[in-house]
Amino acid sequence: MQPSPLGPSSPLFIVLNAGSGSADAAEPREIIEQGCAAAGRRLRIFLVDERATVQALAREAVERARAVDGVVVAAGGDGTINTVARATLGSGLAFGVLPQGTFNYFSRAHGIPRDTAQALQVLLAEQPRPVQVGLVNDRLFLVNASMGLYAELLEERESYKVRFGRSRWVAFFAGLLTVMRGHRHWNLRIASHGVERDIRTTTLFVGNNPLQLLQVGIEHADAPENGQLAAITLKPMGVLAMPGLLVRGALGRLGSTDEVLSFPFESMTVKAGRLHPPRRVKVATDGEIAWAEMPLLFRVSPEPLWLVRPDIAPELEAAKQ
Structure with a gap:
């Protein structure tokens, strides 16, 4: 199911897992909140800590986003992105990424910058595009x-x-x-x-x-x-x-x-x-x-993940040369 086109009123539901504690999440959270405020974009942040797992917060983010046709966003490394994508796949919702990991292969292959502020601009400006998903025993x-x-x-x-x-x-x-x-x-x-x-x-x-x-x-x-x-x-x-x-x-x-x-x-x-x-x-x-x-x-997977991403991924295109 393809999600509806995104507009300036599409709210963001962000699962943020930036590090080992709340101090590690302070800087990316501030960047995200300031960027969304400047763009007039509504958002809700679900902060991963010792009391709340990524899996539980991802499920809650999907439920909240489904009620208002919002965007589910993973802010973290590849493991966090995987978990939030798993909850989003098949929901009919758009999926966004704000990479916070070491290698960030998923975001880099799809033209999403490592810098949080730049990645947020992609999330605010682009539309969802289909991305292939692999499955092993589902x-x-x-x-x-x-x-x-x-x-x-x-x-x-x-x-x-x-x-x-x-x-x-x-x-x-x-x-x-x-x-x-x-x-x-x-x-x-x-x-x-x-x-x-x-x-x-x-x-x-x-x-x-x-x-x-x-x-x-x-x-x-x-x-x-x-x-x-x-x-x-x-x-x-x-x-x-x-x-x-x-x-x-x-x-x-x-x-x-x-x-x-x-x-x-x-x-x-x-x-x-x-x-x-x-x-x-x-x-x-x-x-x-x-x-x-x-x-x-x-x-x-028979159905794709609908990732908010640019049409061109510069690093991938450069690697092909």
Whole structure:
């Protein structure tokens, strides 16, 4: 269901998760309130803290917005954006983003600036446009979903961020330490396009963000722009070979190595192992870890998310050059 066109009277219902406490949210909240006041735009802010979870506030924001044909907005990192998008998908409401995270792949791929004031101007001036959503066992992902080594890397990276702060270098060295400790190999049976294949791999990564895929150098980076998802697996390799692969990804040359297999798809079923397969596995969706029942079904959502965004995403267009 396509939302109604937005106008100067369309109120904003903003779920704000800017950091670990209310002090971290003070600056973006002030920018948002001042910008909306200057534009004469009504708003309500739902502040995430120890008493109110993102999930509960996202549901409340959707209910309030539905009553007045408003816009549901996620102000936070990829995990917050994922949670609020999950509550908004299928509601018939427009969805907005004010990025507050470290990588912000979702907003960057859709032309939404990192700067809160600039992102707010996009939200106040633009109209909702359809954006592809990925699903794994009906759990939404906007950027990527994964199992195996990559999901493990994300889980352990969070503990390093708590100790050393959030930055790209912390993320890189956390990943390096994780891959150097050794890793499990998975025997997977993957069915897609009517064909089954057996794959032995350390990880299965499914991408729904063309900017991220372009930056690591994957061959099928344009899959999300063509109504598809991109699957990436790594062939079995020794521990000493893994740091080199991590560096290749950082340099945007991951697709040039023989150890990487990638292919596009609309729907893919994944089963694990032939003997004593696990009933469930850990799956990461946009950086958030949760248990998922096997087999896994990855697919493109039949309905899009209606994101308030500009027609052109400059960083994505530059990455294609």
